[in-house]
Structure formats: structure tokens, C-alpha cells
């Protein structure tokens with residue numbers, strides 16, 4: 261097992277250059293804490309920007325800085341001021357951040373930003389490539405580094421790469437507005453595992469992958485060439501014990517040892533014991549909805565004037581990205597807003613808003629968390645929002661009310677909080693009132709559930725779960741690789757074939773011998789395929805069967821003159837040696853009149869889909885529909901059909917973009933086994949690509965050489981990548 265390499269925009273250390281030399285102190289952010297268990301001892305390396313630009317670092321200190329960082333198992337990627345401008349303040353924070361938080365009006369599509377983003381991502385990737393080998397596990401973090409996975413994979417195809425996005429992934433409708441959308445998706449797809457905070461972000465990502473790159477997505481697996489990429493959600497937790505213990509220590513502190521801030525908060529409580537403190541903490545960012553929250557507070561005070569002098573809003577806005585124009589404007593807006601409201605509503609003994617624009621030491625953060633009766637967090641969009649979780653963790657006596665925006669990722673896990681829509685002032689005013697008047701017993705009951713969950717699913721568990729999923733993904737891929745037909749396996753198969761005395765071969769058609777076509781009638785056989793099949797069919801001691809779900813008319817047209825043996829409609833009809841098709845199974849068809857109108861109603865409601873009427877089955881094809889919509893309708897149709905067909909001895913087959921209803925006693929497996937029983941075969945070979953072929957793989961004897969085309973789950977012994985490889989393999993039989 262190699263080492264773990266963590267990559268994030270910022271290293272988890274703060275560098276200070278002073279007369280005495282360089283000091284590197286570990287930072288205490290959520291990510292640094294979460295990674296603590298992984299980024300330990302000598303078996304891990306963290307690669308990132310040090311916080312100092314090339315211009316900030318005197319040449320003679322460069323080596324010393326590297327040394328100081330090495331002590332913390334860190335390695336810096338040097339960035340110039342210009343690079344920071346284009347990469348961080350530019351593309352990351354003026355393109356991706358606003359776009360992914362649904363602020364299209366703030367999003368700038370600037371080619372020079374994009375170019376710098378690409379070159380800086382390459383710098384990070386180069387640092388990884390230089391410092392890793394194939395046994396290492398690489399975990400890339402966040403939106404600043406979305407191209408890194410692919411850049412690394414290109415040079416190190418065997419590297420194991422995970423990626424986690426800490427911000428939302430927007431819906432396809434938003435994402436598709438970006439000029440470099442395909443490149444960003446492809447960049448991410450260099451990873452073997454891609455993680456998001458919530459299922460919704462995951463879903464949005466998969467939908468963009470499907471629609472923009474046209475890749476096959478099955479549940480949360482993406483197939484890309486010969487790779488399988490897993491996408492999953494891992495809601496990030498906090499260092500629960502750290503916050504709980506800090507609150508306990510804070511509680512035990514004698515009065516004289518309390519901070520100045522705490523003393524002020526205590527004074528406030530003493531002077532007005534029945535007033536409530538409402539807390540708002542965020543980085544000063546437009547996505548956090550701070551200005552709207554202040555307006556909502558004003559709305560509340562005007563609607564319920566009886567709460568004037570009874571509540572106070574404490575705002576901590578932490579300076580952030582002040583180089584970006586939108587942030588400067590926001591700061592101005594909030595300053596003015598607080599000034600106006602305080603000016604208009606204050607009384608001699610009461611200021612409605614206490615406003616801090618600064619970063620506070622951790623102990624003051626705890627002062628605020630533990631002293632405020634209500635935490636009011638109203639982001640307009642937020643990947644997760646850890647403040648909400650931290651507030652709850654510090655409420656050691658279990659009192660306190662959390663009001664949380666539905667638009668925060670954390671809202672999915674914090675159902676016992678009072679959830680609000682930040683745009684609905686009326687509801688927020690009601691909710692504030694409810695929070696102010698909530699009985700202690702109810703507060704404690706709600707917080708008990710929240711605390712239990714947060715304690716269990718803490719940040720360490722989060723990091724471990726991601727790593728476990730990444731390791732499993734590698735194992736899955738290895739398992740795949742071991743069953744993929746390689747030269748050795750191929751040689752064994754050819755040898756068996758050569759030495760066999762009586763061979764039986766089943767070949768599916770669509771997706772196996774020929775690629776899919778939007779119009780099924782156009783997927784007709786080409787000369788190369790005829791040539792291969794002719795040779796196989798005419799080979800001594802060999803019985804070749806084409807086995808398909810197709811109708812007999814089409815196969816008659818394509819193959820009857822060639823005299824190939826054929827089984828069609830999943831096993832209803834059989835034709836041998838150029839003879840007309842005859843029934844292989846006795847099947848009923850009286851159910852078709854009942855099912856047809858159901859399928860037709862789905863055709864009406866799903867543009868691009870159509871029904872194929874076969875002699876003994878009905879197939880609803882949805883290859884040409886919008887991919888997401890098609891899948892949704894297919895699930896819906898499956899439910900409808902399953903309920904309709906339960907007593908009718910009918911079964912529903914989910915093929916590749918087709919859903920087929922037919923009699924249960926007909927399937928490719930049953931048909932293949934019947935043919936198998938007709939002689940004593942010593943070499944049985946079956947190859948197919950979709951669900952309907954699984955019946956063959958399952959029912960044919962264990963000694964069968966069964967081959968699945970594509971990477972989906974299968975009962976087959978081996979995998980082969982695509983139709984091109986299928987033909988190459990068959991050619992080996994006839995060489």
C-alpha cells in the first residue's frame with residue numbers, strides 16, 4: 261500500500277516569515293481536521309498553495325520554507341500574483357463560485373481566467389505526478405482543482421484518484437451555460453470516485469455527464485472507455501468532540517478568566533434576562549444571504565414590534581475574497597444596511613444589531629455559539645454549512661434553536677432544525693417567533709436527535725468513508741480487469757475452440773455484433789460481419805446461432821438467405837439452415853391488446869420513444885428520448901407494467917434503452933438450453949450485451965464460455981469492451 265496524497269488549493273498550515281526564520285503552524289479548518297487521521301505520520305503528503313505568492317517569498321527563504329513545510333508533510337505549489345489573479349480570484353471565484361451557487365448575474369466567462377485556471381491546474385497535477393507512484397491514493401479537493409484528476413490520470417493511468425466537491429453542483433440548466441463545460445466534466449472524470457455533499461448535487465452532476473458527454477450512466481456508475489467511475493454523496497461532518505469539549509471547558513471557566521467578548525455577552529444577559537440573542541455567522545459572501553437576513557430581521561421587528569428590545573441579532577461576517585468586486589459591494593451594502601436599521605430602530609438601551617466584520621479566534625466563536633439562544637443561518641445556496649452543525653455541537657445543555665435555510669446541504673441531515681426558505685420573509689418572521697417562544701423541552705428534544713447524528717457521522721467518519729469507497733472502487737475495477745478478456749484468456753479460449761469436437765455458439769446481435777443505431781432498422785449487418793458469420797457458420801463441427809430479441813421479419817430479411825441458425829423474439833421463433841421460422845415455444849398473445857394502449861400512452865408522453873410490435877412481445881424503445889427523462893419514464897412504465905402483469909404470466913425485460921413485455925416462459929436462456937440438449941457439445945460459447953442475455957449466462961451450464969459486452973453487472977464469466985473487440989475475437993476463431 262502506498263501513501264495518501266491530499267491536494268487542496270490551500271495547504272493546512274499558516275506560514276509566518278519573521279526575523280527568526282519561518283514558522284509553519286497547522287491551521288484548524290474543517291478540512292484539515294477531517295484529514296487529520298489520514299494525513300498523519302510519514303505515509304501521507306499534502307500538496308497545495310502555501311498562502312504566499314512567489315513575489316511574497318524572498319528567494320533565499322524558498323528552501324527554508326520547503327523545509328518547514330516538509331515537517332508537516334506538506335509540499336507547496338508556487339503561484340505568482342498573476343496566476344492567483346486569474347486562477348483563484350478569476351476563474352475560481354468569479355466564474356465557478358457564482359455559477360455553481362446559481363448567481364448567473366455575477367458569473368464572468370473570461371477566456372484569460374480559464375486559460376490561467378488550466379495552467380495552474382496543470383501545475384498542481386505536475387506536482388502530484390512528480391511526487392507519486394502507482395500505489396498511492398490521491399484525493400483532490402474542491403472547485404479550484406477540477407481539471408487535476410484527468411491531468412494526473414493521463415500521465416498515470418493506474419493511479420487511484422478521488423475527488424470531493426465542497427460546493428453545490430448546479431443543475432444541468434445552469435451548468436450548461438459555461439463555455440468550457442465539457443472540459444470541466446472531463447477533468448473531473450479523471451477520478452475513480454467523485455464525491456458530493458448531497459444526493460441532489462450528485463444527481464445534477466450525473467445528468468450533466470449524460471447530457472453533455474453522452475456517457476452511459478447506470479445508477480451512480482459512469483462508464484468511460486474501459487474505466488468505471490463511481491459517483492456518490494458523502495455529507496461532511498464536523499469534529500464533534502472538539503466543539504463539545506470546547507463548550508464544556510467554556511462552561512467550567514471562572515468568571516475572571518472569561519474573554520472580553522464573553523463578559524459583554526454576560527453583561528447583556530444580566531441586564532436584560534428575558535431578551536434573546538440571535539446569532540448569524542458566515543464568511544462575507546453573497547451566497548450566504550446575509551443582506552437578505554438583515555432585511556428579514558427588519559421585517560420581523562416591524563411585523564412583531566413587541567419583540568423590539570427583546571431580541572438582538574449578533575452578526576459575525578468574516579472577511580473573504582475582498583479582491584473580488586462583488587464582495588466589496590456586498591460589504592458596502594451590509595455596512596449601510598446595519599447602519600440604517602440600527603439608526604432607525606435603536607433605543608437608549610437597545611441596539612437591534614451587533615455587527616462584527618472580522619475573523620475571531622476559536623474561543624470567541626465558542627463564546628458566541630454557547631451564548632446565543634438562536635442560530636439563524638439563511639444561505640441562498642450553500643454546499644453544506646458547517647456552522648449549523650458546530651452550533652448544535654456546542655449546546656451541551658441541549659437548549660438552543662437552529663433556524664436553517666433549506667438551500668444549505670446540511671438541511672438534508674438536520675430535519676429537526678426549523679427549516680426555512682430564505683426568500684420567504686413571512687415564513688421567516690413566523691419561524692423567528694416560534695424559535696423565540698419555543699419551550700425548552702422541545703428545544704432539547706430536537707437537539708438530542710441532531711447531536712446524536714452529528715456525533716456519530718463526524719468529519720473523521722466522513723473522510724474514512726470516502727477512503728473506503730475509493731478503495732472499494734479500486735477493488736471493483738481490479739475485479740473487472742481480471743475478468744476482462746486479455747491475451748492469456750483469449751489464447752485459452754482459442755485453444756479450447758481449436759481442440760473441440762462439437763461446438764455451439766450463441767451470439768446476440770444488437771450491441772454485440774453491431775452497434776446500436778437510433779433507428780433499429782438501420783443497424784443492418786455490414787460486409788465485414790457477413791464475412792465473419794459466413795466463416796463461422798461454415799466451419800466444421802460448429803453450430804452457430806444468432807439469438808436476438810428482434811422480430812423474425814427483420815432477421816429473415818438480413819440472414820435467411822445466409823442459412824444461419826437463428827432464434828428471435830427472445831426464444832419464440834427458431835430457424836435452421838435457411839428454413840422458415842417455426843415456433844420454439846407455445847406462447848399466448850391475447851394479452852397484447854391490453855398492454856398496447858399503456859405503451860402508447862407512454863409514447864404520447866415521451867417524445868422520441870416508440871413501440872415495436874413483435875409477434876409475441878411488445879417493446880417500448882426510448883433510445884432517442886432525452887436521457888434523464890427517458891430513464892424516469894422507464895422507471896414509471898416499469899411500475900405500471902409490473903402491477904398490470906403480475907397475474908398474467910408476463911414478464912418485463914429491461915434491455916438497453918428498451919423495455920419489453922413478453923410471456924414469462926420465453927427467454928434466451930430457455931431457448932439456448934433447448935438447443936444445447938439436442939447434441940453433445942464440448943464447447944459452448946455465449947456472448948451478449950444486455951439484460952436479456954443474462955438469462956443465457958445464467959441458464960447455460962457452468963462450463964460455458966460466457967462473455968458480456970460492456971462493463972455492466974453480469975453473470976457472465978468474462979467481459980469484452982465493445983463490438984469492435986467482439987469482431988476481433990470472432991475473427992480469431994476462424995483464422
Ligand code: GDG
Pocket residue numbers: 289290426427496541542543576578618619620621622625642643644645646647648650
Ligand atoms: C465551504 C462551502 C461547506 C467562521 N468564522 C470563523 C470561523 N469560521 C469557521 C466555522 C466553520 C467554517 O469557518 C465555515 O464553514 P462553512 O461550511 O459554514 O462555509 P464555507 O467557508 O463557505 O465552506 C460550505 C464547506 O466548504 C465544507 O465542505 O460546508 O458549504 O461553502 O468551520 O467554524 N472560525 C474561526 N473564527 C471565525 O471568525 N476560528
